Amino acid sequence: MSYVMGVDVGSQSVKGVLLDPDGRQVAAGGHGYPMSHPAAGWAEQDPLDWYGGLAEVSRRLVKTAGIRPGEVGHLCLASQVDGVVVTEADLTPRRPAIIWLDCRATAEAAELAERVGADRIFAITGLNADALHVAPKIAWLRRHEPEVLRLASALLPVGGWLLAKLTGVLAQDPANASSTMLFDVTSGNWSDELLAAMSLDPALLGAVRPSTEVAGTLTATAAGDLGLSTGCRVLVGTGDEHAASVGAGAVRPGIVADVAGTAEPVTVTARTPVFDPTRLVETHAHALPGLLLVENPGFVSGGCTLWLAGTILGLDQGTLIGRASTVPAGSDGALFLPTLSGATTPVWDDRMRGVFAGLSMNHGPAHLARAVIEGCVYALRDIVDRLGELGLLTADSEIRVVGGGARSALWLQIKADVLNRPVRAVRRLDGAASGAALLAGLTAGTFDSVEDAVERGVDLDPQPYLPDPHRAEIYTHGHAAYRRLFYATREAMS
Secondary structure (H helix, E strand, C coil): CCEEEEEEECCCEEEEEEECCCCCEEEEEEEECCCECCCCCCCEECHHHHHHHHHHHHHHHHHHHCCCHHHEEEEEEEECCCCEEEECCCCCECCCEECCCCCCCHHHHHHHHHHHCHHHHHHHHCCCCCCCCHHHHHHHHHHHCHHHHHCCCEEECHHHHHHHHHHCCCEECHHHHCCCCCEECCCCEECHHHHHHCCCCHHHCCEECCCCCEEEECCHHHHHHHCCCCCCEEECCEEHHHHHHHHCCCCCCCCEEEECCCEEEEEEEECCCCCCCCCCCEEEECCCCCCEEEEEEEEECHHHHHHHHHHHHCCCHHHHHHHHCCCCCCHHHCEEECCECEECCCCCECCCCCEEECCCCCCCHHHHHHHHHHHHHHHHHHHHHHHHHCCCCCCCCCEEEECHHHHCHHHHHHHHHHHCCCEEEECCCCHHHHHHHHHHHHHHCCCCCHHHHHHHHCCECCCCECCCHHHHHHHHHHHHHHHHHHHHHHHHHC
8 A cells, every 4th residue: 555645736835645545644744936917917936836836746745754755656636627738749737727717708608608509608617707707718719819729739728737747648627628618417428518608628627537537647747846756646637626625534425515714615416407596606526426516616715804904905815814803793883795806606707806895984904904804704605695595404414614714713713604514624734735635545445435445534623613692793784784785786787
């Protein structure tokens, strides 16, 4: 039995964990990198930063564990979805990657919806026709950078490009594919109808293969860069919130995984596609073959606190949250819409932008800090409420928070109070990396079953955060005011 490695390639950093042959975590580490915003609503990254971060983290894990390179037998990546890397034949990126946060392709999304029909797209893919997804981004490139696209040898998601760099294999799993707006969520493969509408060759996207399948072994170059051996088997891998759902133990219906990072995807497991008539939530494939995730793929959450802390107030996020704790529930009337990069809740609208409201002379930075946190949790409530209306939750369904946001006791308590439900933290903050490691362990034989992997590999805080009735009542009124503000702002911006 060998060691297995799980790596989360996120928006701000690469994080990795190493499990020993008994499934115990023996090393963890991370490496950060930048994001660029060349224009309003744009978000790009250099794919070589992901690869360099992956190599750095892999080497560090092996060194920390004190093992030989050949002892790591399996590697699984969990990567940010909804990005597109345009590559040459040798996998050199032809331009910076357009990542999930980018919403430049609004016109292209609308045109695709008009050409195919928004209802038809939703019926095939389970997705909204939105600039968030990959197909409109490809259409934007075709219109604005035709030479870049014409000479492309592949159009890959983040994880797909890294998989190709590591093994030479072009593939992506159903979870990544199901966020492209080109995938038939019912049949589990590329949609011929949507590929035809885009005049797109599916060979550019790679084959769709199960996340837990071994795509290949590391090339000599990749093994040297990562400090591993050419015998290391690389799984096809999956998306970050999909792996984080595994890392939270959300592998059966009724458990909500709240993936609190730069963005905040909210997921619940389903066995068959769920087509929400309001389209607040979408159906994606799960990281585990044979299952689906009904999810809102994420509003900007931690990114809002990072923006307020660093860009506006010149603080770190920890200090910001500390200041927020000095303000009472409701922020003395201050409200914030967490729509700095568009909205995916309570409705999808990529034209929306962030707003502070209700401000008066008695408000200071601490009020703004708490208002941002509360605004993010009001957005979360809209999603959780909708999952309940769709019959996907019960009265005692647990909200499990995984990721960096699980380290803040204040934020967790606000979630319990606003949602009026118990909230439990997953104590391993590297939820997506841990989930990827569990997937690698399943393939390697470290775990006997999914249930065994969850039982041994998911570390839940034994004490949940419970709602306080008084604060819950305050937040009921605050949430109603938040929704009024959202719809009034949306009308003003239309």
